Ligand SMILES: [Zn+2]
């Protein structure tokens with residue numbers, strides 16, 4: 001954040017603290033920094049704050065600002081500081097922690113003095129009166145420790161102009177409206193139940209319809225790109241995870257073993273060792289490589305309860321995983337193949353802007369420096385050949401090899417990490433994976449791990465927010481809703497539904513008791529792409545009257561014409577509605 005904005009926001013947190021003290025003279029003050037999106041201050045208060053309190057506090061802040069008070073810096077001895085803040089227990093703790101010799105400073109404006117390093121604006125007149133807003137109150141603990149008393153954190157934001165503030169608030173509103181947890185509930189896409197457990201997702205019929213459309217497309221794209229699809233179980237013997245190294249290096253993310261017939265088994269956190277066992281079931285020749293095995297593999301990883309978030313951070317999820325075994329000579333071309341497939345899939349799903357990162361050799365690593373160099377060069381060459389601009393994350397590679405990460409940008413310009421392509425020298429070594437080369441000798445293949453969407457759960461969450469629940473036709477849970485004008489057209493509508501379903505179109509009939517207008521509204525709210533209204537005339541002529549969810553009226557057309565338009569749009573994975 002630029003210094004000017006930081007000063008403005010931090011000064012407002014002081015003004016807010018003064019206003020809160022005016023209202024609650026016994027308030028205990030904790031800390032009040034400027035943050036990326038604004039500022040906050042933590043208070044210990046005698047009661048919970050209400051939205052009305054926030055309004056009062058904001059009003060009071062404006063009064064204070066209008067007083068044109070200067071911010072005055074002062075240096076104190078530890079003794080003076082302790083005396084000044086004798087009634088503020090959190091401040092006393094902070095004072096005691098300041099190292100000997102470091103100056104203790106306060107900033108004062110009007111009647112309020114805070115223990116603070118600054119910097120601040122010179123005078124409250126430098127704070128634009130109409131470009132800040134208090135946003136919300138949330139719970140926080142002193143030093144983030146749950147054993148400490150619960151504090152109330154007031155969040156606010158501030159800018160230099162009202163226009164900037166308004167733009168920010170509009171964006172906040174937009175983010176709230178797109179929240180996948182809100183839309184997931186309203187549109188009945190998925191459900192998280194305490195009785196199932198935290199971070200474990202139930203895909204409801206409508207969410208599952210989106211997922212199976214995605215999976216179907218994913219499978220056909222992989223088939224065309226020369227992959228085979230495989231399946232593997234959800235548990236495996238603990239020994240396998242010892243050999244793979246996961247038990248030593250990844251145990252914090254794994255669940256406790258379970259015992260079966262006297263042997264320990266582990267829920268899988270990754271799919272790699274399974275594919276390696278498939279590879280090793282017999283000898284492999286160089287003629288078989290590259291070997292591309294893809295799996296929609298469900299894995300389980302421990303995440304702390306506090307970081308779980310809707311579909312974005314969960315404990316059980318399905319990766320669109322693949323492992324590719326290549327000879328060293330094939331590495332370059334294969335990375336290009338992977339990136340091509342990746343961009344095609346992301347584009348089809350509606351994402352055409354990316355941030356690309358190349359992570360290089362970390363301090364702790366396996367494999368020779370020469371191999372690392374070769375692999376890193378291969379990744380670079382592929383990115384350059386594809387004309388992708390990228391940033392280098394020095395030393396951020398995994399210990400077993402360099403990687404490319406791709407973050408996609410959604411409709412609001414927010415970035416989401418999805419794709420990862422990782423070169424691995426480690427697992428082939430640990431599992432003694434080999435192939436017989438043209439020279440008749442055994443060689444070690446290079447393994448590439450890659451996931452394009454990442455986790456289907458997370459990707460679905462991003463899709464919901466990106467499209468605001470209005471999925472492109474090929475993904476839409478319900479593609480066509482048939483709405484009869486009167487009960488007399490119900491039979492015709494039923495026949496239309498059967499005909500559309502016969503060719504794989506997700507059509508359904510609304511034969512409920514609501515009136516036609518209400519049914520259209522319901523379909524609009526559910527973001528059904530096509531609302532087909534059928535009156536006597538349409539029924540007699542074998543037609544349908546088509547409305548789009550954008551409110552556009554396509555008017556009546558022969559059913560056969562509607563059907564072929566839909567199939568063209570669905571099969572082409574088009575983003576368009578007509
Ligand atoms: Zn300060």
Ligand SMILES: [Zn+2]
Pocket residue numbers: 270271272323449450
């Ligand atoms: Zn893997």
